[in-house]
Amino acid sequence: MSVLAETLLGDGRALRIVEPTAADAEAICGLIREAFGNRPVVDPPPPALSETPEGVIAALAGGFGVLALVDDQPAGVVIVSVDGPMAGIHRVSVRPQYQRQGIASALVEVAIELLTLRGTSGVELVAREEFPQVVSWWRRHGFVEVARQGTSLTLARQLPxxxxxxxxxxxxxxxxxxxxxxxxxxxxxxxxxxxxxxxxxxxxxxxxxxxxxxxxxxxxxxxxxxxxxxxxxxxxxxxxxxxxxxxxxxxxxxxxxxxxxxxxxxxxxxxxxxxxxxxxxxxxxxxxxxxxxxxxxxxxxxxxxxxxxxxxxxxx
Ligand SMILES: Nc1ncnc2c1ncn2[C@@H]1O[C@H](COP(=O)(O)OP(=O)(O)OP(=O)(O)O)[C@@H](O)[C@H]1O
Ligand SMILES: [Mg+2]
Known part of the structure; x- marks a missing residue:
């Protein structure tokens, strides 16, 4: 696990952002299911709810992960898929007790910085229209809508x-x-x-x-x-x-x-x-x-x- 960033949360606890390995798949899977399971129900349900450790290992192999540790406990994760010059952000998850402390922002910022260093030209993600606060959160982070299918919006951002x-x-x-x-x-x-x-x-x-x-x-x-x-x-x-x-x-x-x-x-x-x-x-x-x-x-x-x-x- 290589350390990507270190900072302190508002309450003084240490936040470390690391790149996880396949050995972390079990913990990451639990974290994703907990975060998505805590959201209001939508139809169709997000695939994240049926995430498996094998799925996490495959996703990490197709890109990379960014994991947040608070006092060394897994608190949040983002999974990035890389496909040539384009990348996708998936499974943005913060455990309920760690939410509203800027952890998701920190994870996304680090992911975007890593993609910029790799020379990736753009990044996309899917957000559900049922969660307007989530959609506006992505807009504040520079993402714009480029496509929609049902209530799933594809949001994209150009990287520098x-x-x-x-x-x-x-x-x-x-x-x-x-x-x-x-x-x-x-x-x-x-x-x-x-x-x-x-x-x-x-x-x-x-x-x-x-x-x-x-x-x-x-x-x-x-x-x-x-x-x-x-x-x-x-x-x-x-x-x-x-x-x-x-x-x-x-x-x-x-x-x-x-x-x-x-x-x-x-x-x-x-x-x-x-x-x-x-x-x-x-x-x-x-x-x-x-x-x-x-x-x-x-x-x-x-x-x-x-x-x-x-x-x-x-x-x-
Ligand atoms: N690699 C570099 N690129 C640009 N400027 C450099 C570099 N190395 C040193 N400098 C010096 O840094 C200074 C940059 O000043 P400049 O006026 O271009 O900045 P600025 O961003 O326009 O600042 P301001 O906000 O005050 O307008 C110049 O004195 C320049 O010679
Ligand atoms: Mg100037």
Missing amino acids: VRLAAPTAEDTQAIGRRLARVLRAGDVVIASGDLGAGKTTLTQGIGAGLEVAGSIISPTFVLSRVHPSTVGGPALVHVDAYRLGSAAELEDLDLDVSLDDSVTLVEWGAGVAEGLAEDYLEVDIRRTLDPADDTRWIFLTPIGERWTSVRAELEAL
Whole structure:
């Protein structure tokens, strides 16, 4: 059992998240049956109610499990199936006495992180419409409905493409290559802490698009338009750091130039999603080692425009 994450629960107890092995199948099976048996009855009953240790062993072999231990006792589990570039989340189970402490969220987050590291492009699951709170829980975790059969909804979420940029020049070079994928009407929403490298990436994009004017953190102006020098789209560079809401962003009258420019919004998460139905989400993160300048750049394609160019993003 390898330890994947460790944290403390609100009540001070230790939560350890581990990758289980076939030896844990019996305990996992009991946990799944207990969690699903505690839910209101639905018709048809979920297959999880008739889970067996053999079924768990087969499921672990077709992907992996993520098991939560509270003070070393099994408290929750998620089983992930992996099928080429796609993955499925199954049997999300938390024993009744451990519920409402964020254990399911922690399990799903770890599962999604592992899938991102493997380069998986998307993840799906089935949720029952009879449990609207469960469906909205998945929506809060970024899942959207993609299909339905009876009362079973298929919910899916795109996973980010992960790129490493050891130096600021590498981040700029990724921006330059990303510019080749960008076209008029595109919206890029960048997030990441102060000094993460959002402006540095934008400088690369500006160089790649061949736009005029130097790209700097737009601290005093909220947005700056960089016209193309080669007859291509302009770059609209917005800093939403001091914008409190989407309404304030709309007050900038960005719409006038949205269709014929590339719009990049720094600090745009939670503010700029309304600008377009399809957008590229960019999240830049440092490593845990302060002596290491490497940035991890996560690109999440949202909508058809971006999912259709996922392979190009992976090749950046
Ligand atoms: N691998 C790297 N990628 C990007 N920037 C790096 C890297 N290594 C070091 N740096 C430095 O980190 C700083 C990033 O600053 P930048 O202004 O791009 O961040 P930002 O995310 O736009 O910050 P703010 O939130 O203040 O706008 C720059 O000084 C850059 O030279
Ligand atoms: Mg900046």
